[in-house]
């Protein structure tokens with residue numbers, strides 16, 4: 162019906178969209194609409210209320226009838242829809258803990274959410290777009306308030322998304338048992354301890370799982386191509402990450418190259434070739450044929466700041482796998498938690514348990530012990546027994562207050578029957594002599610490697626890397642001049658006296674200036690002789706700072722570029 166223009170009592174023009182309900186010429190105010198400033202939603206509500214009035218034709222009873230009809234029809238519709246989807250589609254559900262799920266999220270982030278013209282919702286993260294996107298840093302804006310000038314990238318939010326790969330449609334859904342709202346928790350997965358987990362569901366038309374498997378493979382290959390140049394470093398604080406609901410939190414780091422680790426060249430080559438062989442098809446077959454659990458373990462020992470953790474990170478980058486760091490010394494990791502951390506590991510990865518000697522690993526007394534008693538450098542019976550009946554090997558730092566991993570808990574996690582296979586485990590220690598022999602026996606630890614203080618060749622190399630590269634790139638010095646400086650520097654620094662962290666610290670302070678390095682080296686040697694390796698390490702940045710410094714991690718990311 163055409164609107165009618167009517168003049169209101171205050172002189173304004175109003176339009177009537179329907180015949181007046183009462184006497185013609187007497188217009189109820191709730192049916193009027195001012196031409197310019199009325200809110201259309203309020204107007205609809207007003208009209209509805211007017212219709213619902215007794216005697217208006219549409220009664221409250223009709224409304225109740227409509228609601229009842231909806232209540233009956235909606236479960237039937239859901240049932241028909243589910244039946245249709247289940248009988249005509251194939252689907253896969255994956256826990257978000259699973260690296261496969263993360264690869265899918267990464268693909269959907271990059272190819273659907275960030276490129277999609279029709280993407281109307283996403284979880285926002287900031288960061289260097291040249292690095293690979295990390296699925297774990299949900300709520301990244303809260304974590305990185307200072308990085309406002311950076312590029313912004315998006316990952317799929319909790320919810321559903323439909324996209325096409327070639328001519329095939331896929332439905333991607335993230336259920337949010339941990340990070341989602343109440344209404345988004347339906348169908349969420351539950352882990353073996355009954356804890357709800359976020360999960361990813363993939364669905365495509367057809368009865369074969371093949372297209373889904375091909376898509377998952379495609380996401381994996383995509384990750385391998387795009388991960389070139391960076392390494393995912395996972396670390397655990399002993400708590401579930403509040404943003405992702407994962408046990409592991411992640412940072413993405415520029416890949417550290419093996420040639421930035423200054424150590425004995427033969428030793429380095431042997432370690433790299435051993436790790437490469439471990440992950441070769443030939444070795445996999447050998448383990449399977451012989452019925453040996455497919456695991457390998459290294460013990461890296463030596464003073465702090467000699468490159469044990471840095472080499473592990475470089476090795477992960479070289480092998481193209483992720484690095485998982487566990488620090489038991491925080492006192493936040495319990496036996497059960499450690500077990501769950503190991504269960505959540507992918508098949509190919511490097512796990513580093515740092516400073517294993519300083520975390521207070523003890524041998525349980527009585528029936529709980531899983532290993533026969535082994536003699537060790539310090540006999541367990543001579544050690545203090547705590548109230549929980551556990552001998553502590555070494556003394557935990559003051560921070561280790563709440564949880565303590567026991568020796569049997571650790572052994573169970575690393576090679577118990579339920580423990581995953583395929584990982585390369587690296588334990589680092591400053592004091593290997595106090596470690597229980599059960600922990601380092603062959604089969605658990607296959608190679609023990611000493612990371613020592615700097616020898617002349619390594620001193621020469623570190624000078625050329627930290628001073629020479631910048632000086633030559635800036636065309637301030639020729640290569641032969643740098644070679645000469647490096648030789649002089651090497652003769653001045655006494656061999657087997659300083660750790661790489663100490664030398665790196667000094668050379669960094671010279672900011673690529675060889676003259677400054679030559680002028681300052683004698684004074685530095687005098688000072689550094691009295692400095693303990695521990696103090697030197699404190700001055701140089703650790704690989705992964707504690708989780709509470711997550712903002713700082715991202716800010717300092719570039720510092721790791723070598």
Ligand SMILES: Nc1ncnc2c1ncn2[C@@H]1O[C@H](COP(=O)(O)OP(=O)(O)OP(=O)(O)O)[C@@H](O)[C@H]1O
Pocket residue numbers: 421422423424463464465466467468469470471472515516589590591612661662663665698701702703704
């Ligand atoms: N061999 C090395 N070559 C190059 N850099 C090194 C080497 N060793 C240590 N560094 C540098 O020293 C710092 C500390 O190294 P890292 O944390 O790897 O030592 P660590 O032996 O694991 O120490 P800790 O026993 O305290 O864990 C890092 O910044 C690293 O770059």
